[in-house]
Amino acid sequence: MVDILTSREYICIMAKRINYLNNKDILKEIHKSKNSFCCYTKPEYADYDLIITTPIEKITKTKVLEARRNRAARLTQLKAEELGLKKKEIAEHEIKLRHVDDTDVIIRVVTWDHIPDDPDRKNNPKTIADTKVKLNFIPFKHYKLNDNNDWEEVGKSHHIGHNQFSKDHGRMTNKLGLMFLKLCDRYGSRSNWRGYTYNDEMRAQALVQLSQIGLQFDESKSQNPFAYYTAAITNSFTRILNVEKKHQSLRDDILESHGMSPSYTRQMENEMSTKEGKK
Numbered sequence: 001m002v003d004i005l006t007s008r009e010y011i012c013i014m015a016k017r018i019n020y021l022n023n024k025d026i027l028k029e030i031h032k033s034k035n036s037f038c039c040y041t042k043p044e045y046a047d048y049d050l051i052i053t054t055p056i057e058k059i060t061k062t063k064v065l066e067a068r069r070n071r072a073a074r075l076t077q078l079k080a081e082e083l084g085l086k087k088k089e090i091a092e093h094e095i096k097l098r099h100v101d102d103t104d105v106i107i108r109v110v111t112w113d114h115i116p117d118d119p120d121r122k123n124n125p126k127t128i129a130d131t132k133v134k135l136n137f138i139p140f141k142h143y144k145l146n147d148n149n150d151w152e153e154v155g156k157s158h159h160i161g162h163n164q165f166s167k168d169h170g171r172m173t174n175k176l177g178l179m180f181l182k183l184c185d186r187y188g189s190r191s192n193w194r195g196y197t198y199n200d201e202m203r204a205q206a207l208v209q210l211s212q213i214g215l216q217f218d219e220s221k222s223q224n225p226f227a228y229y230t231a232a233i234t235n236s237f238t239r240i241l242n243v244e245k246k247h248q249s250l251r252d253d254i255l256e257s258h259g260m261s262p263s264y265t266r267q268m269e270n271e272m273s274t275k276e277g278k279k
Contacts, residue, residue, distance in 0.1 A: 029176035037170030040155035048108035051220040067105040206236035
């Protein structure tokens with residue numbers, strides 16, 4: 001016997017939201033991509049628990065405590081994913097704050113100290129970044145407390161070895177690239193963009209822009225890369241739209257100067273201006 005759905009049940013099924021991308025997955029791929037440009041004394045030191053923008057010597061006990069909390073929450077989440085636990089079951093396997101020591105946490109420090117100078121890059125440098133080699137993302141170092149209770153450097157960005165600078169040996173993950181493709185396709189399919197004949201050019205320009213600034217997302221300021229990428233795509237689409245409008249206006253001017261009919265858009269604009277003039 002066939003079950004007959006009520007109208008309310010049918011609407012609920014049809015209206016179910018499909019989560020095709022989320023910030024958690026994007027952040028994970030950004031982290032993997034950045035790590036391919038870094039070197040660490042041990043692989044496990046690649047995962048950080050807190051980001052600071054001040055020198056490691058100035059870190060406070062409050063910040064260390066925050067890092068311990070973050071680490072406990074991260075390890076709990078990893079364990080829950082490994083065991084396939086539901087939200088109600090996570091509490092039984094939660095890693096408490098007391099189980100994490102100060103020597104366990106990894107601190108990421110945003111710094112340019114290990115990046116070579118480039119005095120010819122800008123004539124009037126305004127920030128320290130303007131005096132350094134141009135990079136694909138903000139550089140950093142990872143620190144960990146050693147047995148003597150001193151902060152020890154355990155990793156740095158844009159290096160192959162401890163003292164071998166390199167900014168080209170890493171790469172974005174394939175999954176992050178697919179996310180960029182999906183973002184551009186979804187954005188280009190919106191009702192306010194899909195009607196343009198140069199929609200493919202808009203998507204291509206947005207994809208190029210994402211490939212250039214994709215790793216420049218700063219995790220210390222935000223945990224919402226989706227909004228960051230969407231803003232970049234919007235700017236790319238708008239830039240192509242303005243360029244095409246300018247070219248269309250030039251074509252219409254040339255056609256009108258030769259006594260030929262311009263585009264339909266120009267004809268409508270002329271008609272509207274004529275009606276307003278009669279009023």
